Amino acid sequence: MIEVLGRRPALTLSVCVALFLLISVLPVNDYVLHILTLSLIFAMFASGWNLTLGILGLKTLGHHAFFAIGAYLSAIVAFYGGVSPWLTIWAGAALAALAGLLIGLPILRIRSMPHVAIVTLAFAEIVRLIFSNLKDITRGELGFWGIPPFDPVSFGETTIRFGLGNAWGSYVLAGAFFFAVQAGLLLLLRSRPGMTFAAIRDSEAAAESLGINLSTWKLAAFALSAGIVGLSGAIYAHYVMILTPTSVAGPEMLITLLAIIIVGGAGRFFGPLYGALLLTGSLELLREFGEYRMLLYGALVIGFVFAAPHGIAGLRIGRLRRRDRRGTRERSSAA
């Protein structure tokens, strides 16, 4: 499992949590916190998507649909129903998971990866069109504004507030959700599901000959993956407090997230976090380039695909492997 998890995953995750906590007590300015908050939300999105795209190796390209479903459902129920976002985000995640199951079913039958890519991409486009056409509810591309932020939380004297404009609270909230999800995923990937996913990715024929029910495991991965992405979408909705179908389910979101996964390291547990930190940060820096931003982004991705095909998370493992190889050569020449 070292290829997926890296050398000491629990330690690496603990270090990340410690850094996250350290930043929360340092006097960091609100703009930086805002970027980190977005990074954490996108890192959660990417880690959910990475389950099917990277770890299971299915070329699913429509996960921004689940982000939109989680975001819109949670926002709609909270806005119209007056229900607390603390509750509605779970409804958003659940609906996204259900949608994941539904789209997973036809995909089980498709063996050709380009077709999987096209079907999932088309699904995302359908979801985007549905949200833009439900104008009475979502106001379409005019934007669904007035989405309530998470209710404040009080500890004795201190009250923590959330939503855009409350940078510190939002940062802590995004981090808490992100690291909780990562801890759960790490437990999962270190046990039977992780091993089973790796087996399915490397050889479906061998996996099923060893008693693995491909349909069950793929559907489970799909639902979980979509659920995590939906949850990140819901958290996003109550953070930015305004949604448009194109901003959450449009091509720019697709490209951004694919870039995060590829640059971070597809199929690597820590890839999404590294990718999200690097790319969300650089996306902000590139804002002054306006329309050329996505172009530069594309160039960055291409550069990575050539220079570091396993992404940031793969850099260290690549080095270790080279060292192993050298070690073997030395040993065999000594013999």
Add this chain to the structure above:
Amino acid sequence: MADGLLLVSNLSVRFGGLLALDGVALEVRDGRSTAILGPNGAGKTTLFNAVAGAVRPSEGRILFAGDDITSIPPHRRCRKGISRTFQITQPFSGLNVIENVAVAIVSRGVPMAAALREAADYVAFVGLEAKSAAPARTLSTGQRKRLELARALATRPRLLLLDEVTGGVDQPSVPELLDLIRRLRVERGITVLVIEHKMDVLHGLADDAIFLDRGRVVTSGSMADIAAHDEVRRIYLGDADAAA
């Protein structure tokens, strides 16, 4: 019939216009190791694929231990006790050797830590201990064949399908590998079906043999009888007289 572990009747497999198996019927009795012989493209691997559930027959029935398994998926056939290795090896290349084997054990519901311990036994049995922590992609072809044997055994099969298991194995270690396979039968009571291209390998490994050509069973019987068959001699021993 009573001790027929595997019973195949009128089995046909079609790939588009090609009839890879054409009305094959055979019986493998419990505890009798059987060799599947035949020239390239005869349909030997296809027969394994059909028995293991990897290809869907266009006609015919497959009974295993008295149950009709013709239309159940591969993972359920594995649960029933059918296991196989692949002619072109299919390692889980991102996992190490122990983990490759543990996949088969956790899929039976054994917890991870216990599965890794149990996997170590199978890895030792096939003589790969030194490679335990090596990623499967770093193994040689011969080592991969051994890995697949360990993985297949870890499912605790009653019937083991070995597709050219000595292919790519370095010559000096072939006898040892064959000895392992013989022990499976004696010590664990596993019935073995083997596809092999080397006749010398088969003597002492198989009791019975089935000779396939162009998707049909040409002849079947005891290993000694089949080995003496003209067609078999021609293909396996390059016997020019028999060919004429």
